[in-house]
Amino acid sequence: MMNASNTPLLPNFVAGQWVNGQGTGALLTDPVTGAALVRVSSAGLDLPAAFAFARDDGGAALRALTYGERAALLKKVGEVLAANRDAYYDIATANSGTVKTDSAIDIDGALYTLGQYARWGAALGEARVLLDGEPVALAKDGAFQSQHLLRPTRGVALFINAFNFPAWGLWEKAAPALLSGVPVIIKPATATAWLTQRMVADVVNAGVLPAGALSVICGSSAGLLDQLGPFDVLSFTGSAETAAVIRSHPNVVRHSVRVNIEADSLNAAALLPGADDDALQCFAREVAREMTVKSGQKCTAIRRAFVPAERFEAAAQAIAAQLAKATVGNPRGEGVRMGALVNREQFDNVLAGLETLSAHAEVLLDGRAAPWVDADPAIAACLGPTLLGCHTPEATDANAVVHQVEVFGPAATLLAYRDEAHLLALVRKGEGSLVCSLYSHDAAALAATAAELADAHGRIHIVTPAVAKLHSGHGNVMPQSLHGGPGRAGGGEELGGLRALGFYHRRSALQAAPEVLAALGATARI
Structure with a gap:
């Protein structure tokens, strides 16, 4: 059995660089043998700088691309992950204690979901603006109209995930976020953070995403909610008790941060x-x-x-x-x-x-x-x-x-x-x-x-x-169907095809003459 004091510390990836957290961190173990595997720590990270870099650098780089170009990035991410698939299975066995068929639900499910969003995004082509519905006349003969459109929010998507799906839990959220043009900061559950961190590391090292588009923070979530601003979004998967704490966090309330919750459920x-x-x-x-x-x-x-x-x-x-x-x-x-x-x-x-x-x-x-x-x-x-x-x-x-x-x-x-x-x-x-x-x-x-x-x-x-x-x-x-539920289940919605993009966009109504609306440029209607 590995001695905990000699267990490697997994670095975090924030502000475009790998950074070790301070202290001894939390120890991740094999749930069958009890062997020490790796340690994680987020102590001492410059969180304001991490969020600012993701918003400013990652967000700007993603928004500069068309939906089709961002879909092409998702395809490349999927190729990187597929090339390292065997390593992910080894980590899942060691850290989650899952048999191969159970690991496949997580790992291959993540790859499948990424592939679906890459294909759906490719169909959006050169669009830079998404139209929501048809224009509606506001004046006689349609000389003045209202057209609803969707634009990606100019913030960051913070994901706080559960321990049971360290692979799929990341990519089922990250795929629609990145396709939307919103940078991602992922905080995996500590107990199984190794697989999430390894996947992010492989994607980062392959250089397929713009700097700041994808970050990972392993360890404590302390201070993360304090960084959220009015255009950021937060998606949480976990217990109803923690969800209540998140919803009532002063910073979330003050900035009306958009929150998606998937909580425990008596299905x-x-x-x-x-x-x-x-x-x-x-x-x-x-x-x-x-x-x-x-x-x-x-x-x-x-x-x-x-x-x-x-x-x-x-x-x-x-x-x-x-x-x-x-x-x-x-x-x-x-x-x-x-x-x-x-x-x-x-x-x-x-x-x-x-x-x-x-x-x-x-x-x-x-x-x-x-x-x-x-x-x-x-x-x-x-x-x-x-x-x-x-x-x-x-x-x-x-x-x-x-x-x-x-x-x-x-x-x-x-x-x-x-x-x-x-x-x-x-x-x-x-x-x-x-x-x-x-x-x-x-x-x-x-x-x-x-x-x-x-x-x-x-x-x-x-x-x-x-x-x-x-x-x-x-x-x-x-990914073709809605995931989420009302009441005790958290009241959230994820996936459901391109419906998932709605969480990462802001809807606005443009009221103008038809010729102005026609000048929006490359659009796609969803």
Whole structure:
């Protein structure tokens, strides 16, 4: 095991140069072996200079380019990252404890998202101005008109990210920001900052982006919000508690900083009344997959699984049969399908959450007793999947805790409901979620239920047996679709194709004669 005192310190990249933070910093470790990996520190950085350089140098250089030219930069970034893909997998295994298929969701998902925005941006061509809608007449015969347009904000995009997606979490935000012409400062979660820092380092060293377009600060976030100004934007992924602190920060309030929040969410999956056995199997496979992929450490993972009361036992058995395939342990081990939680702190948090839920629901399958492959129980942060349940609608009604407490790990609760109206009411007890998935063979029932629940979710994922092998997955965030959700989920929106550019632009209405509007030059309408 590496001695912590000899562990290398990862530098930060700010104001166009690599800078080491002061002090010993925070130690990043292997969540399976406990080995020290790297250290990170942001102490002592000149944050005002870092933000000013990004705004002034990075922003000006990006805005000087067309949308098509910025899209070409994204393509080059993707090529650099693809060339170093193997190194990223090694870092993910060591620092996140993920098996290869789970690492792919993060790393290859990042590459795919970058590629999509490069293609969508290329279609904008030589445009320097984006038009929002058609011109509207303000005078007789259209002699005086109003045209809404979008222009990139002249600030910086600060990203404060979560630990579970150090690769995708960076690039799903950075791709639309850079395409918009807005420089990026990324503050990854400390526990898994190594992969984010390495990706930024590879892009910086390749010289494919203008100076100041991309910066990375690893370690404490202290002082970052103090640097934000009226034209900056802030995107945060993490807990609702931290989100509340960010929203109420005096500098954010004083400057009306535009903020996007993606917070924790009690996402639901529902087998609809009358669903056939094939739909039940689709439901069971997806619940089990969301419990085990990345050890359940996904903001979109299924936490509440609803079934008609008469199908409860069949659903529980089907889910358990799927979970029996999940071999847990060292991700380097032969046949291991589920790796570790991110660290022992998260391991302890999950155990505490399971204790809370198990006091209100029956433990149907206890992952805390599952054997581990090639992992020391005294050191590793491994944990098998735990399925809890409330067998009757009455038990479900009495269980308020399951709609309030999220265990951010390999856990879900199976809940019985009476009828369609009861199901809709129960799902809404989550008070807003990122995603809800619905399962049935009945297209009309699925469409009606989806429409009824759409206002409470950023995404409704609908699965029929016909798409069992085709659908993208309840928890997979695709760049073509919106990611975010109302209420408890944070109220934010990301991705959704070119809709994502709206967060990084300012909308303005030009009121003028048609000939003035025609003189705007190269434009694209979105």
